[in-house]
Amino acid sequence: MSSDQMTAPVATRAPVQVQPVWRSVVRWETALVFLVIATIIFGAQENEHFLNTTTLFFVGLNMGEIAIMALPLTLIVVTGEIDLSVASMLGLSSTLLGYLYQHGWSIWLAMVAVLVVGAAGGALNGFLVTRLGLPSIAVTIGTLTLFRGVAEIILGTDSVGGYPQSLTNVGVIPIPGTQLAYSFGIFLVLAMVYGVVLHATPVGRSVFAIGLQSEAAYFSGIRVNRIKFLLFVLSGLVCAFAGILWTLRFATSRYDAGTGLELTVVTIVLLGGVSIFGGRGSILGVVLAVVIVGCLQEVLTLMTVDAQVQNIITGGLLLVSVILPNTAEGLRRFRARVRRRA
């Protein structure tokens, strides 16, 4: 951030700063729309079985929990922080649900307990980041290991099954009258809520302001730490919820549920155009990224492309989504600096 912007009053800075950012977001999302279309055309060309309603159901089923976890992470990344413990929280939640259910708790009560523990785990992240001022990447790598470790202690190598079939059907049957998986339907509803909150409320504007200039936001009256803390709590809660969906989809609780998924979640958030440095991003972009990653995985599997090659493609997407927007922004800053000197 250049010095003249630092000293400028926030009120006059805002329109100057926000306008070009908005435009770049729109442009990134346009690119994503084209990428969605390209993926679908590619899929339809490469495999005769791609263009049918079963694909829609399977993509939704495979992406549901991941997509749900990407929503709170989007807000966290917009504030300039990160939460890498999402998949471990999913695993802990699945494990705890199994443990409580195995010990005679009613399934609904166990779900409530799991959600409470999820929020508490998120609060732990939030406390370490906002109260102790530790970097969120270090904190959440720590809790990534911690949550998974606790899960392993709770269930060990056991797996718990025997959940009511009316609930485990979410993994087999779409929402009646549609081809949408339940988890994906829930994601779409949540995405609308997050979209409204992030893009059309004071809270959303505060989240962007924190990501753009945390100190400026603080001095203009935004409760930076409280918002960050609550976002981590929200992330824990939502990931615990995703853990419940995951458990029901697999009809099984295991300590290693969702191992490694945090990378897919982060890929989706970044591919969605959310800046890893904070301050930029949109829910629409994340929704589009979910569709792209889901369709791409589906079509590559249908084409029986090697899983290793699929990993390379996903990794490549992640790199492109970090490099492209940042090169654009870097170029813009460079030009601005040249212009100022001249």
Added chain:
Amino acid sequence: MVHLRTGRGAGAAAGLTAVLLLAAACSSSSTSTPAASGGSGGTSASPTGVKKGLVVYFIPKDTQNPYEVIADKGGTDALTELGGKVVVSSGTADTAAAQIPSIQAAIQAHADAIVIAANDPAALCPSLAQAEAAGIKVVAFDSDNTCPNHLFINQANTEQIGTSEVDLLAKEINSTGQIAILSAAATATNQNAWIGYMKQQLAKYPNMKLVSTVYGNDDPATSLTVLQGLLSAYPNLAGIISPTTVGISTAAQYLDTHKDLLKHLHLTGLGLPSQMKAYVHSGTVKEFELWNPSDLGYLAGYAAADLASGTAKLDTGSTFDAGKLKTYTVLAPAGTTGPSVILGPPFVFNASNVDQFNF
């Protein structure tokens, strides 16, 4: 033994087995397969009634495990003989979640059968149920699942594998000393079943004490780390059983470069001859066991094709043809295992025979 489980007269079966062995010995292709005696009863009927153009999805635990690559190749051979096609599809991580897209792909491609080595005994059941609802026959191999309505191709009698590995080690260490197990994932169905029988068998050797079971997750780096931990925690360890090809080859490689340990430490388990050859000849490993993974995949391929054609059924005592491996009889469900067939007894490899095998 196989014969007792089929419920046929042991004498008649033994006679038939002898005939089969003789036939196998006379045919040039399969003389050296250790599992050739696995079939029992029936006449050596030619492939009948199997449909042409069948598509069978082989879904291994992951796409890189060399053992499963060989098994999948065996399945491809079987379907090629039958005029069908094998598609191999799985993830790179040993998780149930990574296998689900492959099951879905089989459903979407209207495959005739799925042959799967489950990474989790139960978590794939909803997806496999979807596949069955779509008319796809399911065969399990390598690692069984607890889902209904599938045929399990048992690589060898679970009990025999567990007990024979303990017996092999006992012979090498004079039935005395601390021993440990270096396994795959802590959740692996087959390894855990074998370890259960190992513990039972150890009761017969009061001077052998199992001090630890460690898990290398079928990953060489992890296996090496837990092995080193094991060796520093128990410096007087007399023996290690590693019932996984990744574990035993990693351990053998380590011991090969730390030969001082071999003065008191013996290693055995389940290994691939191609990987273990060098260590057997250098004296690091005396004996190890396995079945023929190529035959396992071949049998699974035939079973899948027969089930999809209606020429095999899940009913106890029904028989089906498995090409060069002759005829197999479906065994009754027992415990958590549903209908199954057994490939054959485990085969012991040592310096005298290991060079004959190229898998």
